[in-house]
Amino acid sequence: MKILFVHQNFPAQFVHLAPALRRRGHDVRALTDSTNQRTSPVPSVMYRYTPETVDPAATRLGRTFTQVSDRGVTVARAARRMRNDGYVPDVIFGHSGWGETLFLKQVWPEARLLIYAEFYYKGEGTDIGFDPEFGTLTFESGLIAQSRAAHLAQSLVHAEAGVAPTHWQAGTFPPSLRRMVKVIHDGVNTSVMKPDPAARFELPDGRVLTPGDEVLTFVNRNLEPYRGYHVFMRALPEVMAARPDAQVLIVGGDGVSYGTAPPEGSWKERFLSEVQDRLDLSRVHFLGNIPYDRFRNLLQVSRAHAYLTYPFVLSWSMLEAMSVGALVVGSDTAPVREAITHGETGLLVDFFDVPAWSRTLTEALADPERFRPIRAAARQLVLERYDLDTLCLPQMIRFVEGLEG
Known part of the structure; x- marks a missing residue:
């Protein structure tokens, strides 16, 4: 299959998955921000995103969506250039946090879109208002927090499925979206991260x-x-x-x-x-x-x-x-x-x-x-x-290959 990873800081959460899929014979590529300096064996296409200054008075509660959708448009334009060059992925797997996946179905409607659904902002019950030293929860702050989730919901609605690394993080999504989210952790490389009495x-x-x-x-x-x-x-x-x-x-x-x-x-x-x-x-x-x-x-x-x-x-x-x-x-x-x-x-x-x-x-x-x-x-x-090789990576591979619904 042709598999495209989308993440402004690639490889990020896909550091083990993308190379593993490539070793299995898939055509694996990445679409990432031109400022990203991280290295990967996976070939990458760069998009250049220059954020515009957002006027808080004009955008009000929509300022987060304004910012992330601007990036989403930039990514979609880069994707359209890829399509014009003949590239059509079977699977797109992207992180929804920065708006990069918002419009990819407009470019590649035939692709299966998977979302890394890391967290869903809520008006209360999670991080907002948790620490009173840095601001208490008010009606207004709850509205602002909830508005930050608009692009996360849109990204998942247009996708075939999502994945979250923990049950608690998956549970931050509302029930209508939670049904779309599987729980698979990125995995811990326990053969590397192990006790060593000779460590220095x-x-x-x-x-x-x-x-x-x-x-x-x-x-x-x-x-x-x-x-x-x-x-x-x-x-x-x-x-x-x-x-x-x-x-x-x-x-x-x-x-x-x-x-x-x-x-x-x-x-x-x-x-x-x-x-x-x-x-x-x-x-x-x-x-x-x-x-x-x-x-x-x-x-x-x-x-x-x-x-x-x-x-x-x-x-x-x-x-x-x-x-x-x-x-x-x-x-x-x-x-x-x-x-x-x-x-x-x-x-x-x-x-x-x-x-x-x-x-x-x-x-x-x-x-x-x-x-x-x-x-x-x-x-x-x-x-x-959470073992990478025996549990998490095989599950994630099945998820991407469509063998685990």
Whole structure:
């Protein structure tokens, strides 16, 4: 078959799937933004998107749809050029988040359109209004949030099927659309993300950490409130005071992946400045974004891994931490509860309870042997539910090839 992947940051969620389909003999291509610098063995066609400035006063609740539909038009024009050159895919598989799939059926009505349906914005019950420190839920904010879902609904309505990585994320879609969405996780490469007693992680100053060292880790693409960076930092002074040998490794950039930017500076610096006079900064290591092999080694030497999130998409990093046998201390929020049962496959703490975070992380660092069975159970759960090669990738291949309805 001719299979076209559409994602502005390809390969993204398709990093394993697209090459696997190519190995099976399919003609696999990608359509992606010209600014995308990520590499892939899959041939890519670039579209050039130059966003227009949106007037909030004029667009009002439609401003998100205005922005994403503009991108959708750009992608559709690129698709039409491909069609004029003779290319007609049998299957299109695209992420609906940026509007790229909105008009592809206009170009290729005969293609089977599949949607990566990652999340559906809602007026209440998910991320909006969850954290009162950054805005409470009001009637108006609920309307704004719900309006952001318009393009997500349209994308799925015009598709043959959708797929979401977790049951909770699939459940954010309204019942009429939820029936179209299968649940298949992207998969965790457990043969790579596995415990390694010989793992080593070198700090910028040359010191080397190994399994058995007292290491606390925190990982996100960007350090921001949606992923609980503010709560983690506020818990850290008590943890470090109680555990004078602990080394804290923090991975993440200074930008914003979700939510809004701070009034000035970065979220990283804002919340570090709150607590830095109570921290031994020689033991707190901000590593920025690191290569995948170093990320793996970081998790392999971790004694306790803190993961927090609003009710929003679940990070791959949490499941990868479980896969390498790290003890995950996670926020007691719905996305996390799908994979972690408190006291069995990890520890759960109320997202906002800073003293409880300090206490639980201190206990996790102080007595690693006590939590060894939980670490083993966490890896076993990932093997049984999220393994890339034996479960998720075969299911996703069947989904694309039309063998799994």
